[in-house]
Amino acid sequence: MTSTRSTSITKLYDVLLTNFPAEPTDRAVDTLREELLTLVEAEEPRAVIIDVSRVTTLDSFFARVIAETAQMVQLLGGEPIIVGVRPSVAITAAQLGYTFDDITTARDVDHALETVGISVTQETQTDE
């Protein structure tokens, strides 16, 4: 059900979950994206949940990386979902005009999973 491929990417059912680290270097972000896309290609998940709850700075570079990653996921047939945006990050992002218009956002991983039809109450999996 769950297998960890790298320290930051996890597989839940047929969904990939990745955690953006708190203050990554540009290089670390690039590496994470590469790993993620390789996995998306290999696993063909129905969705990729990008958890940014540890992110405290969303500048144009990170915003672009997230948007590009999401786009790539879409091109490969998956649904990208962003979860865990912090209020202060949301305010700054909105002020800077990063709205991630085409990407679904969710409050947390549970809700993200619900969005794609996986209900995680009582540890049971329901496919709708």
Place this chain on the structure above:
Amino acid sequence: MDTGLITESLDSIDDIFFIRSREGECLYRNETMETVTGYTTEELDDISFAELFVPEDEPRVREGFAAVESENSEQVIQAKLSPQGGQPITYELSLSPLTVDGTNRGVTAIGRDVSDRLSNERQLQQLTEDIRTQSMPIVEVWDGVVLTTVVGSLDTRQAEYLTEELLDEIVSVEAEAAIIDITGLKVLDTATAQHLIDTINAVNLLGSRVVITGISPDIAQTLVQLGIPLSDIETKASLMEGLRVVLEQKGVTFE
């Protein structure tokens, strides 16, 4: 030390300075007392210190002196001085026990005009009150639904507080929807519209749904003129309609 220098300096300060003996006699007062009260020094000889204040405050001044003597400690009291033929002025009196060679001789009183401080305090209180009444309360009206009502106008600072508090509330109650009611929003300029859009986008980033209710035709027109695509924002004419659609999504049915 030249006592002449001391008395001259005491006469030149703005504060009133007064020494009273244990028996209630005036041992010393500075010239400022005459200037401030408007009484001549002869007149002041016949008036007790407490009588210089408005009738309501007289007892308090007397009690202050008494407390200094009985407790041998400093007292600070506020009382309105009543100058002859003038408006009352609020003073802060510092009363200290006067001890010479181990014996208590009386009380030293130093008084400062604090009317400026008070009016500032009052202004501050008024300002706080204004902010509070103009503030936008954020309420969880239903499990997972928060509502905020915007009234008046939205300047930069208010808009920022609104956005921050709204987002914090959404996170803390895990709200799936937020309703922003702008029925009471009187002024919508470019800046306010941008703040509103930014708030909507920020809420969306959190994964919650936003419904704007109470858009008047005027405001709708302004938004369109400002180039804001209304099609991207979920709006409802009335607060009630907004609540209805949000609750319906949660499975609540209405007749």
Place this chain on the structure above:
Amino acid sequence: MSERRRNTERAAADLQRESPAGAKTHSTDGGQSTPSQSFTQCQGEQTVNETRPLPDINRADSGTVEITSEDDILTARQTTRTVVESLEFRITDVTRTVTAVSELARNVYLYAGEGTMTWYEIHRDDRVGIELKFEDEGPGIQNLSAAVSGNYSTSHGMGRGLEGTRELMDTFKVQTSEDGTTVTVRKWNR
């Protein structure tokens, strides 16, 4: 599977063409050199192409971060975060300031290759804040007024660049020419 791989490669190539990320721009050969331009925004007022000094303040503590690599962008962010948190900025203002620093430091690295960020703790009356100065000797910003006024196409909702940074800060000043660029920003505690 091979078809997916082709899709991936095509998708990657498409994105690389679209996005300006990662590439360092060099001075255009034989192109026009950057004219000297300046822009100041302070307390809501803007001045263009006039030397306008910023209001007088008292500077206290200060520090410098050399920007010569991508990792230095992270250092710039972390240093800034430490400073503004010690000045007890509200969390949202911490985020705004650190985000602006990330943008400006990255600009230095991307367009000039190297430069410095100097931070100052600033005081005026009873307020405390931070001033950040980014200096480089790069080729300069060709069209400064376009860059700061937001005539910047938003693709994929990808933001307002320099204009966005300007909105995050209280004071924003840019001087640019072919000899280099200096960006000075201030944020006050509230």
